[in-house]
Amino acid sequence: MTSARRRSPARLDHPALLGVAGLAGLLLIVQLLPTLGLVDDRFLPPTSAIVSALADEAGTGQFWISLKDTLVAWGWGLLIAVSAGVLAGFGIGSVPLLRNLTASTVEFLRPIPSVALIPLAVLLYGTEIGSSLLLICYAAFWQVLVQVLYGVADVDPVAYETARSYRFSAAARVRHVLWPTALPYVFTGVRLAASVALILAITAELVIGSPGLGKDIAVAQASEAVPTMYALIVVTGILGVLINLLARTGERRLLAWHQSVRGEVPA
Amino acid sequence: MRRLIYALALPVVLFAGWWVLSAGSESFYAPPLSDILTAFGDTWTLAALKADVLPSLLRLLAGYLLAALIGIGLGLAIGLNRRLRAVCEPVLEFFRAIPPPVLVPVIMLFAGIGDTMKIIVIVFGCVWPILLNTVEGVRAVDGVVLETARSYGVTGPARITKVILPSAGPQIAAGLRQALSIAIILMVISEMFAASNGLGFTIVQFQRSFAIPEMWSGIILLGLLGFALSLMFRLAEKRALRWYEGLRESQRRAG
Numbered sequence: 001m002t003s004a005r006r007r008s009p010a011r012l013d014h015p016a017l018l019g020v021a022g023l024a025g026l027l028l029i030v031q032l033l034p035t036l037g038l039v040d041d042r043f044l045p046p047t048s049a050i051v052s053a054l055a056d057e058a059g060t061g062q063f064w065i066s067l068k069d070t071l072v073a074w075g076w077g078l079l080i081a082v083s084a085g086v087l088a089g090f091g092i093g094s095v096p097l098l099r100n101l102t103a104s105t106v107e108f109l110r111p112i113p114s115v116a117l118i119p120l121a122v123l124l125y126g127t128e129i130g131s132s133l134l135l136i137c138y139a140a141f142w143q144v145l146v147q148v149l150y151g152v153a154d155v156d157p158v159a160y161e162t163a164r165s166y167r168f169s170a171a172a173r174v175r176h177v178l179w180p181t182a183l184p185y186v187f188t189g190v191r192l193a194a195s196v197a198l199i200l201a202i203t204a205e206l207v208i209g210s211p212g213l214g215k216d217i218a219v220a221q222a223s224e225a226v227p228t229m230y231a232l233i234v235v236t237g238i239l240g241v242l243i244n245l246l247a248r249t250g251e252r253r254l255l256a257w258h259q260s261v262r263g264e265v266p267a
Numbered sequence: 268m269r270r271l272i273y274a275l276a277l278p279v280v281l282f283a284g285w286w287v288l289s290a291g292s293e294s295f296y297a298p299p300l301s302d303i304l305t306a307f308g309d310t311w312t313l314a315a316l317k318a319d320v321l322p323s324l325l326r327l328l329a330g331y332l333l334a335a336l337i338g339i340g341l342g343l344a345i346g347l348n349r350r351l352r353a354v355c356e357p358v359l360e361f362f363r364a365i366p367p368p369v370l371v372p373v374i375m376l377f378a379g380i381g382d383t384m385k386i387i388v389i390v391f392g393c394v395w396p397i398l399l400n401t402v403e404g405v406r407a408v409d410g411v412v413l414e415t416a417r418s419y420g421v422t423g424p425a426r427i428t429k430v431i432l433p434s435a436g437p438q439i440a441a442g443l444r445q446a447l448s449i450a451i452i453l454m455v456i457s458e459m460f461a462a463s464n465g466l467g468f469t470i471v472q473f474q475r476s477f478a479i480p481e482m483w484s485g486i487i488l489l490g491l492l493g494f495a496l497s498l499m500f501r502l503a504e505k506r507a508l509r510w511y512e513g514l515r516e517s518q519r520r521a522g
Contacts, residue, residue, distance in 0.1 A: 015356075018353035019353055019357040022353075022358045023357050025354070043376045043377050100270075101273055105277045105281065108490075110497075111451075111493035112493050113451045113452050113489060115452050115455045115459075116470070116485075116489035118455075120486065199367065203456065207459055214366075214369065217372060233365060236369055237361050244364060
């Protein structure tokens with residue numbers, strides 16, 4: 001990146017310009033493959049057809065309701081998972097005995113694929129939002145918990161002992177020593193959890209049929225509305241990019257005081 | 268000894284708790300653990316393992332290895348070329364952001380509903396974390412190391428295998444680890460969509476026919492499988508990155 005920064009931004013090989021060229025190239029390829037007959041357009045419709053399907057979708061009320069449903073499930077799931085993960089992480093992380101006792105259980109439960117819970121979610125909640133929430137919370141919780149545990153373990157023992165010898169209360173130690181040290185880890189966990197939560201929200205809708213964009217994709221597929229299906233998939237991708245950007249920007253803003261972010265600012 | 272007690276205490280307590288609390292369970296959805304365990308033994312016999320678990324695992328393995336090969340290969344190419352990286356970056360970020368399970372319907376269009384479809388789904392889902400982490404890892408290779416290698420005449424394939432790959436190794440391993448859990452998810456999802464065998468298919472069959480203890484036993488088996496795979500990955504990673512762990516250890520001691 002440094003070598004790119006030294007060049008003047010008007011040059012043709014500026015990264016942003018090249019990136020736009022890359023995206024344009026992708027759109028062009030998708031347009032050309034079906035029109036030239038290299039790929040059957042029943043499988044891959046040209047860019048123009050996908051874009052017009054996207055425009056049609058955006059004109060319907062159903063699309064916006066589904067988008068809202070997906071975002072609501074995502075938001076609640078993430079909120080629950082992050083709160084539970086942070087609380088459990090600090091609780092377990094700051095008591096060595098608890099950390100030792102829970103390590104093996106965390107390691108065992110974490111790799112259990114959350115989709116294994118799909119049949120259970122169906123039985124318990126049917127196609128309600130509860131099914132989505134169960135899967136989202138399970139998957140996102142571990143991302144946060146494990147990061148917080150790393151964060152709490154990273155606390156400088158000298159700082160911690162200093163705080164103790166100055167008779168900081170337990171709450172003050174958490175507030176002034178543990179929390180600032182663990183915060184960057186917490187944010188990494190939240191960022192990971194945000195994308196995992198989106199994946200699980202859409203997966204739940206796709207497989208179980210709880211309301212949202214994923215369900216619309218399944219419906220479009222079943223009714224062989226291929227351009228609409230692609231259009232909705234593009235929407236989920238854009239949603240993912242936006243969530244990623246939002247999480248990164250938020251992280252940078254809130255951690256502006258922290259070494260890892262300050263170090264990135266070009267002098 | 269102490270560590271063993273620590274490792275086993277909570278699982279034993281939880282397991283015993285589940286056993287005792289569910290023992291008299293009348294709930295249809297949460298049968299007693301003893302019933303689930305009986306069902307586990309009855310359901311997952313050697314023949315069933317061979318008929319349902321083995322195909323799943325083979326698809327997982329094929330998809331995962333292919334994704335690793337493609338991801339590391341393309342990642343090296345993109346990471347080493349600044350311009351190519353600038354062109355590809357937004358496109359790659361977009362593909363990574365698409366939730367992998369939505370690719371199942373698309374790939375079903377192209378590849379039908381056979382094994383090929385499932386393998387492609389797995390490849391398509393787990394190639395992105397590997398690819399992007401390889402790009403990052405290659406980009407972060409120490410310039411001094413590269414210059415030193417160059418002045419010692421280490422070029423061509425040796426430059427890649429002896430200098431760049433090892434130094435990007437930890438990051439690539441991180442991508443591979445993320446990809447492993449995605450691969451398991453996609454294996455199950457693709458089988459839930461359309462399959463005649465496989466773990467995902469069987470568990471959904473149990474759920475639809477309200478064979479609840481069997482369904483629970485399938486969930487437990489999936490959990491065990493996920494756990495075993497991540498354990499195997501960690502062992503392999505430890506071997507491959509032994510130099511790195513050693514380096515960190517000595518740095519920690521010095522610091």
